[in-house]
Amino acid sequence: xxxxxxxxxxxxxxxxxxxxxxxxxxxxxxxxxxxxxxxxxxxxxxxxxxxxxxxxxxxxxxxxxxxxxxxxxxxxxxxxxxxxxxxxxxxxxxxxxxxxxxxxxxxxxxxxxxxxxxxxxxxxxxxxxxxxxxxxxxxxxxxxxxxxxxxxxxxxxxxxxxxxxxxxxxxxxxxxxxxxxxxxxxxxxxxxxxxxxxxxxxxxxxxxxxxxxxxxxxxxxxxxxxxxxxxxxxxxxxxxxxxxxxxxxxxxxxxxxxxxxxxxxxxxxxxxx
Amino acid sequence: xxxxxxxxxxxxxxxxxxxxxxxxxxxxxxxxxxxxxxxxxxxxxxxxxxxxxxxxxxxxxxxxxxxxxxxxxxxxxxxxxxxxxxxxxxxxxxxxxxxxxxxxxxxxxxxxxxxxxxxxxxxxxxxxxxxxxxxxxxxxxxxxxxxxxxxxxxxxxxxxxxxxxxxxxxxxxxxxxxxxxxxxxxxxxxxxxxxxxxxxxxxxxxxxxxxxxxxxxxxxxxxxxxxxxxxxxxxxxxxxxxxxxxxxxxxxxxxxxxxxxxxxxxxxxxxxxxxx
Numbered sequence: 001x002x003x004x005x006x007x008x009x010x011x012x013x014x015x016x017x018x019x020x021x022x023x024x025x026x027x028x029x030x031x032x033x034x035x036x037x038x039x040x041x042x043x044x045x046x047x048x049x050x051x052x053x054x055x056x057x058x059x060x061x062x063x064x065x066x067x068x069x070x071x072x073x074x075x076x077x078x079x080x081x082x083x084x085x086x087x088x089x090x091x092x093x094x095x096x097x098x099x100x101x102x103x104x105x106x107x108x109x110x111x112x113x114x115x116x117x118x119x120x121x122x123x124x125x126x127x128x129x130x131x132x133x134x135x136x137x138x139x140x141x142x143x144x145x146x147x148x149x150x151x152x153x154x155x156x157x158x159x160x161x162x163x164x165x166x167x168x169x170x171x172x173x174x175x176x177x178x179x180x181x182x183x184x185x186x187x188x189x190x191x192x193x194x195x196x197x198x199x200x201x202x203x204x205x206x207x208x209x210x211x212x213x214x215x216x217x218x219x220x221x222x223x224x225x226x227x228x229x230x231x232x233x234x235x236x237x238x239x240x241x242x243x244x245x246x247x248x249x250x251x252x253x254x255x256x257x258x259x260x261x262x263x264x265x266x267x268x269x270x271x272x273x
Numbered sequence: 274x275x276x277x278x279x280x281x282x283x284x285x286x287x288x289x290x291x292x293x294x295x296x297x298x299x300x301x302x303x304x305x306x307x308x309x310x311x312x313x314x315x316x317x318x319x320x321x322x323x324x325x326x327x328x329x330x331x332x333x334x335x336x337x338x339x340x341x342x343x344x345x346x347x348x349x350x351x352x353x354x355x356x357x358x359x360x361x362x363x364x365x366x367x368x369x370x371x372x373x374x375x376x377x378x379x380x381x382x383x384x385x386x387x388x389x390x391x392x393x394x395x396x397x398x399x400x401x402x403x404x405x406x407x408x409x410x411x412x413x414x415x416x417x418x419x420x421x422x423x424x425x426x427x428x429x430x431x432x433x434x435x436x437x438x439x440x441x442x443x444x445x446x447x448x449x450x451x452x453x454x455x456x457x458x459x460x461x462x463x464x465x466x467x468x469x470x471x472x473x474x475x476x477x478x479x480x481x482x483x484x485x486x487x488x489x490x491x492x493x494x495x496x497x498x499x500x501x502x503x504x505x506x507x508x509x510x511x512x513x514x515x516x517x518x519x520x521x522x523x524x525x526x527x528x529x530x531x532x533x534x535x536x537x538x539x540x541x542x543x544x545x546x547x548x549x
Contacts, residue, residue, distance in 0.1 A: 049468075053472065056490075060476070060489075061481045063481075064342070064482070065337060067340040068340060207334060208336075213333055213335070214331075
């Protein structure tokens, strides 16, 4: 069955209009999005392969930066593994955005809009799918990282912090990219979504801590919320997990998710004739 | 040459008969270069992204020059100059090869081979487009890097080596990507080669010195010919003129362009055989 011909999830108890139907429909939309992983693997495989390449290339090429004065770890993988996982999560979100644009282009999304589906389910479903899609690269990169020498210094709580940061990043970027898809209605907007990820992540503490930076990047990274999210993600790999290390990231994720949801909801409203 | 094809190449009716293969190659090269400038989506990213990455890496890794074992360099920007040029040529070459794949997808390639044009001129034209872009990139980067304080210690000689290397590398990488374009006939397939070539550059000493790498990555970078080319260029930028470094920097892309062109010609013959 073609991607476009994948049946739209039947709204459970259509037209009731109550909150009760939102979650089941959202789960069906998420399930459809996950089924597409097996139907269109070429669109999903890079989101696993590229972060693995990134962790290998960065930790191999930039191994020497652990010698920088004040660098917080002597294990380069402890620094770059959380970065790779967050990037993979962001690209899981981009995948959702591109998928939405594809559905709009093929006319499939019109079927959602003409069905008595809760509008919030159209946002919640892809957000759930983004979370689920981010779990695969999360596990894959974690296995490669730990096999390569990354060590969890903050115990199981560190893993929870990394998971929260990763899933929050995936959902935020999914909603953000859906907002772009709703406005552009074209898969050709994919580079805009990808560039957004690249700039947000690399204009933060992706490569080195703020103290090791020089010039303009130090100022940009300091105000970039992704710096706080990276701190949360790395908290279990650079020492003990403390509230001081985590609260900024949790706040950044909460605010970014809320803003992205608002951006996506406004875009969806514009899409409705 | 058919009328439509002649028009696409910017030739008048008087040129339709008895064009020498060199003139055909020149006409196709002109078309490729004009096409390149009419497609900003090809050349703008090849200039902007490497420059942004250089600015980002210099700000992020600027203090790395103080790490023991880092080659003596005035700044990380100086250190990064050869890598930025290599990265830019990679972007540009893939863009040029994508245009060849687009010619195949759009049917223009079939019109060319239906005309009495020399087969090699088709390839020469596309590689000329990549070479011109490579030369422009080298000149732009010398100007921009100099404006931000970078200095080529080897002087004018070193500055002349940079565009020579860029042109040879553009031909080499462009030929390899063109071979893929001719085999697949698909723009998407050419673009999918990007990670492979990107990996070959990343698994070298392009972005960080080999002296600070460890284990298997150090071994891979040591035997990667891109490292030999980059280190030759880097010595010209950071230290000064040394004939052996200049020769190494030129020899590596020269060999890549010879092998790449042979591969592309082979792919061209296969495509012609399959379409005849």
